[in-house]
Amino acid sequence: MELRHLRYFVVLADELHFTHAAERLHIEQPPLSRAIKELEDELGVVLFDRDRRGTRLTAAGVAFLQDSLRLFTVLEQAWENVKAVAAGLRGSLRIAVSDGATDPRLSEFLARCRAEEPEIEIRLSEVPLAEQLRGLRSGDFMIGFAHTANVGGGIVAEPIWRDPLVIAVPARHELLAHKEVTIHELGGHPLVMCDPRVCEGYSRELVKLLGPLEYRQNVVEYVTSLDMMLTLVGAGYGVGFMAATKIPVSQRPDVVIRPLAVESAIITTYLLRPDNGDVSASLERFIVRLRDGLGS
Known part of the structure:
Protein backbone atom coordinates (compact mmCIF):
# COMPACT_ATOMS: atom_id res chain seq x y z
CA MET A 1 0.00 0.00 0.00
CA GLU A 2 1.48 3.32 -1.05
CA LEU A 3 1.10 6.57 0.87
CA ARG A 4 0.06 8.13 -2.43
CA HIS A 5 -2.99 5.84 -2.52
CA LEU A 6 -3.99 6.91 0.97
CA ARG A 7 -3.63 10.58 0.14
CA TYR A 8 -5.78 10.17 -2.96
CA PHE A 9 -8.38 8.30 -0.89
CA VAL A 10 -8.56 11.01 1.80
CA VAL A 11 -8.98 13.81 -0.75
CA LEU A 12 -11.67 11.89 -2.65
CA ALA A 13 -13.46 11.11 0.64
CA ASP A 14 -13.50 14.83 1.36
CA GLU A 15 -14.65 15.91 -2.12
CA LEU A 16 -16.87 12.91 -2.98
CA HIS A 17 -16.39 13.93 -6.60
CA PHE A 18 -13.69 12.38 -8.82
CA THR A 19 -13.21 15.42 -11.05
CA HIS A 20 -12.92 17.85 -8.15
CA ALA A 21 -10.60 15.52 -6.24
CA ALA A 22 -8.36 15.11 -9.29
CA GLU A 23 -8.16 18.87 -9.74
CA ARG A 24 -7.24 19.31 -6.09
CA LEU A 25 -4.53 16.66 -6.42
CA HIS A 26 -3.28 18.19 -9.69
CA ILE A 27 -3.68 14.94 -11.59
CA GLU A 28 -6.00 13.63 -14.29
CA GLN A 29 -9.13 11.71 -13.31
CA PRO A 30 -8.11 8.30 -14.81
CA PRO A 31 -4.97 7.95 -12.60
CA LEU A 32 -7.11 8.80 -9.58
CA SER A 33 -9.70 6.18 -10.49
CA ARG A 34 -6.95 3.57 -11.03
CA ALA A 35 -5.33 4.36 -7.68
CA ILE A 36 -8.64 4.01 -5.81
CA LYS A 37 -9.34 0.70 -7.63
CA GLU A 38 -5.86 -0.58 -6.71
CA LEU A 39 -6.43 0.40 -3.09
CA GLU A 40 -9.83 -1.33 -2.99
CA ASP A 41 -8.36 -4.47 -4.58
CA GLU A 42 -5.52 -4.55 -2.06
CA LEU A 43 -7.90 -4.11 0.88
CA GLY A 44 -10.49 -6.46 -0.57
CA VAL A 45 -13.34 -4.02 0.14
CA VAL A 46 -15.35 -1.38 -1.69
CA LEU A 47 -14.59 2.08 -0.30
CA PHE A 48 -16.95 4.15 -2.45
CA ASP A 49 -20.43 3.62 -3.88
CA ARG A 50 -20.65 5.21 -7.32
CA ASP A 51 -23.91 5.67 -9.22
CA ARG A 52 -25.86 8.37 -11.04
CA ARG A 53 -26.57 10.15 -7.76
CA GLY A 54 -22.88 10.64 -7.08
CA THR A 55 -20.06 9.19 -5.01
CA ARG A 56 -20.52 8.11 -1.40
CA LEU A 57 -18.36 6.40 1.20
CA THR A 58 -19.37 2.88 2.12
CA ALA A 59 -19.37 1.79 5.78
CA ALA A 60 -15.93 0.28 5.19
CA GLY A 61 -14.84 3.55 3.59
CA VAL A 62 -15.97 5.58 6.61
CA ALA A 63 -14.01 3.32 8.96
CA PHE A 64 -10.92 3.39 6.74
CA LEU A 65 -11.11 7.20 6.50
CA GLN A 66 -10.88 7.59 10.28
CA ASP A 67 -7.80 5.38 10.45
CA SER A 68 -6.24 7.12 7.45
CA LEU A 69 -6.74 10.54 9.04
CA ARG A 70 -5.11 9.29 12.24
CA LEU A 71 -2.18 8.01 10.20
CA PHE A 72 -1.67 11.38 8.53
CA THR A 73 -1.91 13.07 11.92
CA VAL A 74 0.87 10.83 13.23
CA LEU A 75 2.96 11.56 10.14
CA GLU A 76 2.44 15.30 10.59
CA GLN A 77 3.45 15.04 14.23
CA ALA A 78 6.56 13.09 13.25
CA TRP A 79 7.41 15.79 10.73
CA GLU A 80 6.93 18.51 13.36
CA ASN A 81 9.04 16.62 15.90
CA VAL A 82 11.93 15.97 13.54
CA LYS A 83 11.95 19.65 12.55
CA ALA A 84 11.94 20.59 16.23
CA VAL A 85 14.85 18.25 16.96
CA ALA A 86 16.79 19.59 13.98
CA ALA A 87 16.24 23.09 15.37
CA GLY A 88 17.64 22.04 18.75
CA LEU A 89 14.26 21.34 20.39
CA ARG A 90 13.11 18.06 21.94
CA GLY A 91 9.55 17.96 20.69
CA SER A 92 6.36 19.99 20.68
CA LEU A 93 3.10 20.34 22.59
CA ARG A 94 -0.01 21.19 20.56
CA ILE A 95 -2.59 23.00 22.69
CA ALA A 96 -6.07 24.18 21.72
CA VAL A 97 -7.87 27.09 23.38
CA SER A 98 -11.63 27.63 23.03
CA ASP A 99 -14.36 29.82 24.52
CA GLY A 100 -12.00 32.74 25.05
CA ALA A 101 -10.30 30.76 27.85
CA THR A 102 -7.27 33.03 27.90
CA ASP A 103 -6.17 35.23 30.77
CA PRO A 104 -2.94 36.40 32.44
CA ARG A 105 -2.62 33.13 34.36
CA LEU A 106 -2.31 31.18 31.13
CA SER A 107 0.25 33.64 29.80
CA GLU A 108 2.27 33.43 33.01
CA PHE A 109 2.08 29.64 33.01
CA LEU A 110 3.23 29.33 29.40
CA ALA A 111 6.07 31.75 30.06
CA ARG A 112 7.15 29.56 32.99
CA CYS A 113 7.02 26.43 30.81
CA ARG A 114 9.13 28.06 28.12
CA ALA A 115 11.64 29.26 30.69
CA GLU A 116 11.96 25.86 32.39
CA GLU A 117 11.95 23.76 29.20
CA PRO A 118 12.98 25.98 26.29
CA GLU A 119 13.73 22.88 24.23
CA ILE A 120 9.98 22.03 24.09
CA GLU A 121 8.05 23.93 21.44
CA ILE A 122 4.55 24.98 22.61
CA ARG A 123 2.07 25.62 19.82
CA LEU A 124 -1.30 27.22 20.63
CA SER A 125 -4.35 27.20 18.36
CA GLU A 126 -7.49 29.20 19.11
CA VAL A 127 -10.39 27.15 17.72
CA PRO A 128 -14.13 26.62 18.30
CA LEU A 129 -14.97 24.01 20.92
CA ALA A 130 -16.26 21.44 18.40
CA GLU A 131 -12.99 21.66 16.48
CA GLN A 132 -11.00 21.31 19.69
CA LEU A 133 -12.89 18.15 20.67
CA ARG A 134 -12.41 16.63 17.22
CA GLY A 135 -8.72 17.49 17.39
CA LEU A 136 -8.30 15.96 20.84
CA ARG A 137 -9.94 12.73 19.68
CA SER A 138 -7.95 12.54 16.46
CA GLY A 139 -4.62 13.46 18.02
CA ASP A 140 -4.28 16.87 16.34
CA PHE A 141 -4.19 18.44 19.82
CA MET A 142 -2.63 16.98 22.96
CA ILE A 143 -4.58 19.07 25.47
CA GLY A 144 -6.94 22.02 25.46
CA PHE A 145 -8.55 24.72 27.57
CA ALA A 146 -12.28 25.51 27.50
CA HIS A 147 -15.12 26.74 29.73
CA THR A 148 -17.21 23.57 29.82
CA ALA A 149 -16.93 20.01 31.09
CA ASN A 150 -19.74 18.83 28.79
CA VAL A 151 -17.36 17.35 26.22
CA GLY A 152 -18.66 13.83 25.58
CA GLY A 153 -16.89 10.50 25.91
CA GLY A 154 -13.22 9.89 25.44
CA ILE A 155 -12.12 13.22 26.91
CA VAL A 156 -11.28 14.10 30.52
CA ALA A 157 -12.24 17.58 31.77
CA GLU A 158 -10.27 18.73 34.82
CA PRO A 159 -11.20 22.05 36.50
CA THR A 269 -11.71 26.89 33.01
CA TYR A 270 -11.16 23.20 32.29
CA LEU A 271 -8.09 21.36 31.09
CA LEU A 272 -9.24 18.90 28.41
CA ARG A 273 -7.24 15.86 27.36
CA PRO A 274 -7.90 12.53 25.66
CA ASP A 275 -8.83 9.71 28.02
CA ASN A 276 -6.50 7.18 26.43
CA GLY A 277 -3.58 7.10 28.86
CA ASP A 278 -1.18 8.07 26.06
CA VAL A 279 0.73 10.90 27.74
CA SER A 280 4.26 11.79 26.70
CA ALA A 281 6.86 12.68 29.31
CA SER A 282 6.87 16.33 28.25
CA LEU A 283 3.08 16.53 28.40
CA GLU A 284 3.05 14.87 31.82
CA ARG A 285 5.50 17.50 33.10
CA PHE A 286 3.31 20.23 31.60
CA ILE A 287 0.20 18.93 33.40
CA VAL A 288 2.03 18.44 36.72
CA ARG A 289 3.43 21.96 36.49
CA LEU A 290 -0.08 23.31 35.84
CA ARG A 291 -1.55 21.44 38.84
CA ASP A 292 1.29 22.54 41.08
CA GLY A 293 0.62 26.15 40.13
CA LEU A 294 -2.97 25.93 41.39
CA GLY A 295 -1.81 26.07 44.96
CA SER A 296 0.53 29.02 44.48
Whole structure:
Protein backbone atom coordinates (compact mmCIF):
# COMPACT_ATOMS: atom_id res chain seq x y z
CA MET A 1 0.00 0.00 0.00
CA GLU A 2 1.48 3.32 -1.05
CA LEU A 3 1.10 6.57 0.87
CA ARG A 4 0.06 8.13 -2.43
CA HIS A 5 -2.99 5.84 -2.52
CA LEU A 6 -3.99 6.91 0.97
CA ARG A 7 -3.63 10.58 0.14
CA TYR A 8 -5.78 10.17 -2.96
CA PHE A 9 -8.38 8.30 -0.89
CA VAL A 10 -8.56 11.01 1.80
CA VAL A 11 -8.98 13.81 -0.75
CA LEU A 12 -11.67 11.89 -2.65
CA ALA A 13 -13.46 11.11 0.64
CA ASP A 14 -13.50 14.83 1.36
CA GLU A 15 -14.65 15.91 -2.12
CA LEU A 16 -16.87 12.91 -2.98
CA HIS A 17 -16.39 13.93 -6.60
CA PHE A 18 -13.69 12.38 -8.82
CA THR A 19 -13.21 15.42 -11.05
CA HIS A 20 -12.92 17.85 -8.15
CA ALA A 21 -10.60 15.52 -6.24
CA ALA A 22 -8.36 15.11 -9.29
CA GLU A 23 -8.16 18.87 -9.74
CA ARG A 24 -7.24 19.31 -6.09
CA LEU A 25 -4.53 16.66 -6.42
CA HIS A 26 -3.28 18.19 -9.69
CA ILE A 27 -3.68 14.94 -11.59
CA GLU A 28 -6.00 13.63 -14.29
CA GLN A 29 -9.13 11.71 -13.31
CA PRO A 30 -8.11 8.30 -14.81
CA PRO A 31 -4.97 7.95 -12.60
CA LEU A 32 -7.11 8.80 -9.58
CA SER A 33 -9.70 6.18 -10.49
CA ARG A 34 -6.95 3.57 -11.03
CA ALA A 35 -5.33 4.36 -7.68
CA ILE A 36 -8.64 4.01 -5.81
CA LYS A 37 -9.34 0.70 -7.63
CA GLU A 38 -5.86 -0.58 -6.71
CA LEU A 39 -6.43 0.40 -3.09
CA GLU A 40 -9.83 -1.33 -2.99
CA ASP A 41 -8.36 -4.47 -4.58
CA GLU A 42 -5.52 -4.55 -2.06
CA LEU A 43 -7.90 -4.11 0.88
CA GLY A 44 -10.49 -6.46 -0.57
CA VAL A 45 -13.34 -4.02 0.14
CA VAL A 46 -15.35 -1.38 -1.69
CA LEU A 47 -14.59 2.08 -0.30
CA PHE A 48 -16.95 4.15 -2.45
CA ASP A 49 -20.43 3.62 -3.88
CA ARG A 50 -20.65 5.21 -7.32
CA ASP A 51 -23.91 5.67 -9.22
CA ARG A 52 -25.86 8.37 -11.04
CA ARG A 53 -26.57 10.15 -7.76
CA GLY A 54 -22.88 10.64 -7.08
CA THR A 55 -20.06 9.19 -5.01
CA ARG A 56 -20.52 8.11 -1.40
CA LEU A 57 -18.36 6.40 1.20
CA THR A 58 -19.37 2.88 2.12
CA ALA A 59 -19.37 1.79 5.78
CA ALA A 60 -15.93 0.28 5.19
CA GLY A 61 -14.84 3.55 3.59
CA VAL A 62 -15.97 5.58 6.61
CA ALA A 63 -14.01 3.32 8.96
CA PHE A 64 -10.92 3.39 6.74
CA LEU A 65 -11.11 7.20 6.50
CA GLN A 66 -10.88 7.59 10.28
CA ASP A 67 -7.80 5.38 10.45
CA SER A 68 -6.24 7.12 7.45
CA LEU A 69 -6.74 10.54 9.04
CA ARG A 70 -5.11 9.29 12.24
CA LEU A 71 -2.18 8.01 10.20
CA PHE A 72 -1.67 11.38 8.53
CA THR A 73 -1.91 13.07 11.92
CA VAL A 74 0.87 10.83 13.23
CA LEU A 75 2.96 11.56 10.14
CA GLU A 76 2.44 15.30 10.59
CA GLN A 77 3.45 15.04 14.23
CA ALA A 78 6.56 13.09 13.25
CA TRP A 79 7.41 15.79 10.73
CA GLU A 80 6.93 18.51 13.36
CA ASN A 81 9.04 16.62 15.90
CA VAL A 82 11.93 15.97 13.54
CA LYS A 83 11.95 19.65 12.55
CA ALA A 84 11.94 20.59 16.23
CA VAL A 85 14.85 18.25 16.96
CA ALA A 86 16.79 19.59 13.98
CA ALA A 87 16.24 23.09 15.37
CA GLY A 88 17.64 22.04 18.75
CA LEU A 89 14.26 21.34 20.39
CA ARG A 90 13.11 18.06 21.94
CA GLY A 91 9.55 17.96 20.69
CA SER A 92 6.36 19.99 20.68
CA LEU A 93 3.10 20.34 22.59
CA ARG A 94 -0.01 21.19 20.56
CA ILE A 95 -2.59 23.00 22.69
CA ALA A 96 -6.07 24.18 21.72
CA VAL A 97 -7.87 27.09 23.38
CA SER A 98 -11.63 27.63 23.03
CA ASP A 99 -14.36 29.82 24.52
CA GLY A 100 -12.00 32.74 25.05
CA ALA A 101 -10.30 30.76 27.85
CA THR A 102 -7.27 33.03 27.90
CA ASP A 103 -6.17 35.23 30.77
CA PRO A 104 -2.94 36.40 32.44
CA ARG A 105 -2.62 33.13 34.36
CA LEU A 106 -2.31 31.18 31.13
CA SER A 107 0.25 33.64 29.80
CA GLU A 108 2.27 33.43 33.01
CA PHE A 109 2.08 29.64 33.01
CA LEU A 110 3.23 29.33 29.40
CA ALA A 111 6.07 31.75 30.06
CA ARG A 112 7.15 29.56 32.99
CA CYS A 113 7.02 26.43 30.81
CA ARG A 114 9.13 28.06 28.12
CA ALA A 115 11.64 29.26 30.69
CA GLU A 116 11.96 25.86 32.39
CA GLU A 117 11.95 23.76 29.20
CA PRO A 118 12.98 25.98 26.29
CA GLU A 119 13.73 22.88 24.23
CA ILE A 120 9.98 22.03 24.09
CA GLU A 121 8.05 23.93 21.44
CA ILE A 122 4.55 24.98 22.61
CA ARG A 123 2.07 25.62 19.82
CA LEU A 124 -1.30 27.22 20.63
CA SER A 125 -4.35 27.20 18.36
CA GLU A 126 -7.49 29.20 19.11
CA VAL A 127 -10.39 27.15 17.72
CA PRO A 128 -14.13 26.62 18.30
CA LEU A 129 -14.97 24.01 20.92
CA ALA A 130 -16.26 21.44 18.40
CA GLU A 131 -12.99 21.66 16.48
CA GLN A 132 -11.00 21.31 19.69
CA LEU A 133 -12.89 18.15 20.67
CA ARG A 134 -12.41 16.63 17.22
CA GLY A 135 -8.72 17.49 17.39
CA LEU A 136 -8.30 15.96 20.84
CA ARG A 137 -9.94 12.73 19.68
CA SER A 138 -7.95 12.54 16.46
CA GLY A 139 -4.62 13.46 18.02
CA ASP A 140 -4.28 16.87 16.34
CA PHE A 141 -4.19 18.44 19.82
CA MET A 142 -2.63 16.98 22.96
CA ILE A 143 -4.58 19.07 25.47
CA GLY A 144 -6.94 22.02 25.46
CA PHE A 145 -8.55 24.72 27.57
CA ALA A 146 -12.28 25.51 27.50
CA HIS A 147 -15.12 26.74 29.73
CA THR A 148 -17.21 23.57 29.82
CA ALA A 149 -16.93 20.01 31.09
CA ASN A 150 -19.74 18.83 28.79
CA VAL A 151 -17.36 17.35 26.22
CA GLY A 152 -18.66 13.83 25.58
CA GLY A 153 -16.89 10.50 25.91
CA GLY A 154 -13.22 9.89 25.44
CA ILE A 155 -12.12 13.22 26.91
CA VAL A 156 -11.28 14.10 30.52
CA ALA A 157 -12.24 17.58 31.77
CA GLU A 158 -10.27 18.73 34.82
CA PRO A 159 -11.20 22.05 36.50
CA ILE A 160 -8.22 24.38 36.64
CA TRP A 161 -9.46 27.90 37.44
CA ARG A 162 -12.77 29.17 38.84
CA ASP A 163 -13.68 32.83 38.46
CA PRO A 164 -16.73 34.96 39.33
CA LEU A 165 -18.82 36.21 36.45
CA VAL A 166 -19.44 39.95 36.35
CA ILE A 167 -21.59 42.14 34.14
CA ALA A 168 -20.51 45.09 32.03
CA VAL A 169 -23.06 47.92 32.18
CA PRO A 170 -23.26 51.21 30.24
CA ALA A 171 -21.93 54.12 32.32
CA ARG A 172 -25.45 55.51 32.69
CA HIS A 173 -27.84 52.67 33.41
CA GLU A 174 -30.52 51.92 35.98
CA LEU A 175 -28.76 48.70 37.06
CA LEU A 176 -25.97 50.83 38.53
CA ALA A 177 -28.32 51.60 41.43
CA HIS A 178 -27.39 48.09 42.69
CA LYS A 179 -23.97 47.25 44.11
CA GLU A 180 -24.66 43.63 43.12
CA VAL A 181 -27.10 42.60 40.41
CA THR A 182 -29.38 39.59 40.73
CA ILE A 183 -30.36 37.40 37.80
CA HIS A 184 -34.00 38.50 38.05
CA GLU A 185 -32.97 42.17 37.87
CA LEU A 186 -31.47 41.40 34.47
CA GLY A 187 -34.85 40.27 33.15
CA GLY A 188 -36.01 42.35 30.19
CA HIS A 189 -32.76 44.28 29.86
CA PRO A 190 -31.06 44.00 26.44
CA LEU A 191 -28.16 41.55 26.57
CA VAL A 192 -24.99 41.45 24.47
CA MET A 193 -23.94 37.78 24.37
CA CYS A 194 -21.02 35.84 22.97
CA ASP A 195 -21.76 34.10 19.66
CA PRO A 196 -22.31 30.40 20.58
CA ARG A 197 -20.62 29.34 17.34
CA VAL A 198 -17.40 30.95 18.59
CA CYS A 199 -17.70 30.41 22.37
CA GLU A 200 -19.86 27.28 22.48
CA GLY A 201 -18.86 26.02 25.93
CA TYR A 202 -18.93 29.46 27.54
CA SER A 203 -22.35 30.13 26.01
CA ARG A 204 -23.71 26.85 27.40
CA GLU A 205 -22.64 27.81 30.91
CA LEU A 206 -24.09 31.30 30.56
CA VAL A 207 -27.41 29.96 29.28
CA LYS A 208 -27.63 27.67 32.33
CA LEU A 209 -26.95 30.62 34.62
CA LEU A 210 -29.64 32.71 32.93
CA GLY A 211 -32.15 29.84 32.99
CA PRO A 212 -34.40 31.52 35.63
CA LEU A 213 -35.04 34.36 33.17
CA GLU A 214 -36.70 31.90 30.76
CA TYR A 215 -38.48 33.96 28.10
CA ARG A 216 -37.44 37.26 29.63
CA GLN A 217 -34.04 37.04 27.97
CA ASN A 218 -33.64 39.82 25.44
CA VAL A 219 -30.49 39.16 23.42
CA VAL A 220 -29.96 42.08 21.04
CA GLU A 221 -26.48 41.27 19.72
CA TYR A 222 -24.08 38.33 19.49
CA VAL A 223 -20.37 39.17 19.44
CA THR A 224 -17.16 37.24 18.82
CA SER A 225 -14.77 39.15 21.07
CA LEU A 226 -14.52 40.88 24.44
CA ASP A 227 -13.59 44.16 22.73
CA MET A 228 -16.74 44.12 20.60
CA MET A 229 -18.90 43.33 23.63
CA LEU A 230 -17.43 46.30 25.53
CA THR A 231 -17.86 48.54 22.51
CA LEU A 232 -21.56 47.73 22.21
CA VAL A 233 -22.13 47.97 25.96
CA GLY A 234 -20.39 51.35 26.04
CA ALA A 235 -22.64 52.48 23.18
CA GLY A 236 -25.71 51.54 25.21
CA TYR A 237 -26.81 48.48 23.24
CA GLY A 238 -27.16 46.37 26.38
CA VAL A 239 -25.48 44.52 29.24
CA GLY A 240 -22.60 42.07 28.73
CA PHE A 241 -20.93 39.28 30.71
CA MET A 242 -17.32 38.35 31.37
CA ALA A 243 -15.07 36.64 33.90
CA ALA A 244 -13.74 38.84 36.70
CA THR A 245 -10.17 38.08 35.57
CA LYS A 246 -10.84 40.15 32.43
CA ILE A 247 -11.57 43.33 34.43
CA PRO A 248 -7.97 44.68 34.29
CA VAL A 249 -8.06 44.62 30.46
CA SER A 250 -11.60 46.00 30.28
CA GLN A 251 -11.24 49.44 31.85
CA ARG A 252 -13.26 51.96 29.83
CA PRO A 253 -14.87 55.26 30.88
CA ASP A 254 -18.17 54.31 29.22
CA VAL A 255 -18.49 50.88 30.91
CA VAL A 256 -18.98 50.03 34.59
CA ILE A 257 -18.43 46.55 36.03
CA ARG A 258 -20.85 45.12 38.60
CA PRO A 259 -20.71 41.73 40.36
CA LEU A 260 -23.59 39.28 40.10
CA ALA A 261 -25.38 38.55 43.38
CA VAL A 262 -25.41 34.82 42.65
CA GLU A 263 -23.14 32.29 44.36
CA SER A 264 -23.28 30.02 41.31
CA ALA A 265 -22.24 32.83 38.94
CA ILE A 266 -18.89 31.16 38.38
CA ILE A 267 -17.08 30.39 35.13
CA THR A 268 -14.68 27.45 35.28
CA THR A 269 -11.71 26.89 33.01
CA TYR A 270 -11.16 23.20 32.29
CA LEU A 271 -8.09 21.36 31.09
CA LEU A 272 -9.24 18.90 28.41
CA ARG A 273 -7.24 15.86 27.36
CA PRO A 274 -7.90 12.53 25.66
CA ASP A 275 -8.83 9.71 28.02
CA ASN A 276 -6.50 7.18 26.43
CA GLY A 277 -3.58 7.10 28.86
CA ASP A 278 -1.18 8.07 26.06
CA VAL A 279 0.73 10.90 27.74
CA SER A 280 4.26 11.79 26.70
CA ALA A 281 6.86 12.68 29.31
CA SER A 282 6.87 16.33 28.25
CA LEU A 283 3.08 16.53 28.40
CA GLU A 284 3.05 14.87 31.82
CA ARG A 285 5.50 17.50 33.10
CA PHE A 286 3.31 20.23 31.60
CA ILE A 287 0.20 18.93 33.40
CA VAL A 288 2.03 18.44 36.72
CA ARG A 289 3.43 21.96 36.49
CA LEU A 290 -0.08 23.31 35.84
CA ARG A 291 -1.55 21.44 38.84
CA ASP A 292 1.29 22.54 41.08
CA GLY A 293 0.62 26.15 40.13
CA LEU A 294 -2.97 25.93 41.39
CA GLY A 295 -1.81 26.07 44.96
CA SER A 296 0.53 29.02 44.48
